[in-house]
Amino acid sequence: MSDAERLAATPGTEALDISVAHPARVYDVWLGGKDHFQADRVAAEAVMRANPAIMPGVKGNRAFLGRLVRYLSTEAGVRQFLDLGTGLPSANNVHEVAQSINPGARVVYVDNDPIVLVHARALLTGSPGTVAYIDADIRDAGTILDKARDTLDFSEPVAVLLLMTLQFIPDADDPYTLVKAFLDAVPPGSYLAVSCPERVQGDAASEQGSARYNEVVRTSMVRRSRDEIGRFF
Numbered sequence: 001m002s003d004a005e006r007l008a009a010t011p012g013t014e015a016l017d018i019s020v021a022h023p024a025r026v027y028d029v030w031l032g033g034k035d036h037f038q039a040d041r042v043a044a045e046a047v048m049r050a051n052p053a054i055m056p057g058v059k060g061n062r063a064f065l066g067r068l069v070r071y072l073s074t075e076a077g078v079r080q081f082l083d084l085g086t087g088l089p090s091a092n093n094v095h096e097v098a099q100s101i102n103p104g105a106r107v108v109y110v111d112n113d114p115i116v117l118v119h120a121r122a123l124l125t126g127s128p129g130t131v132a133y134i135d136a137d138i139r140d141a142g143t144i145l146d147k148a149r150d151t152l153d154f155s156e157p158v159a160v161l162l163l164m165t166l167q168f169i170p171d172a173d174d175p176y177t178l179v180k181a182f183l184d185a186v187p188p189g190s191y192l193a194v195s196c197p198e199r200v201q202g203d204a205a206s207e208q209g210s211a212r213y214n215e216v217v218r219t220s221m222v223r224r225s226r227d228e229i230g231r232f233f
Helices: 003-008 023-030 038-050 054-074 094-101 114-123 143-148 173-184 204-216 226-230
Strands: 078-084 106-111 131-135 161-162 191-195
Touching: 023 038, 023 054, 023 114, 038 054, 054 078, 054 094, 054 161, 054 191, 078 094, 078 143, 094 106, 106 114, 106 143, 114 131, 131 143, 143 173, 161 173, 173 191
Parallel strands: 078 106, 078 161, 106 131, 161 191
Antiparallel strands: none
């Protein structure tokens, strides 16, 4: 039995639908992880065939997370992080990087996939009282901010991280107002970090990859232009 299959059999994961590919688990395939199912592997391979550049992009984004947290923890002096759309744990998670620099750094993770929830309870540990996980849709900013206050001090700077997440929020759900809600809740000196797959005119491979992704993964994604991504700032 694989790690993913054991998790699927864990009490409390009855709502886990392994027959349909999920973004967090597809991403885990691309990162070389073990916490995915057949549907996720099929979807990941289909997108890779349409757009082989997805692999260096995913690995580059993971490396960016580490560089980002190190910069924020050292040069920027940030000691609090709100990671929205955390995904499945991998090496060098936010709290691991941040607490290797500042042992008292506080991190709140947010996601709403049952398999991520199980992993979060088991693996996203840290110094007592410094790491928390919120099981919520990132579009529910009010609930997230209320629960995050149990761990984070919103009178001090907070880094709001939205890494490979906003492409899953369609324009109909007004992602710009959503991001503003989180930024309005944090004080001066806070940071926003965003990574998104860019829409580049004439890039047929990325367009085909995105189209294939939306055919085989439950949660569809939208690529935005550099100017559209810049609007989040």
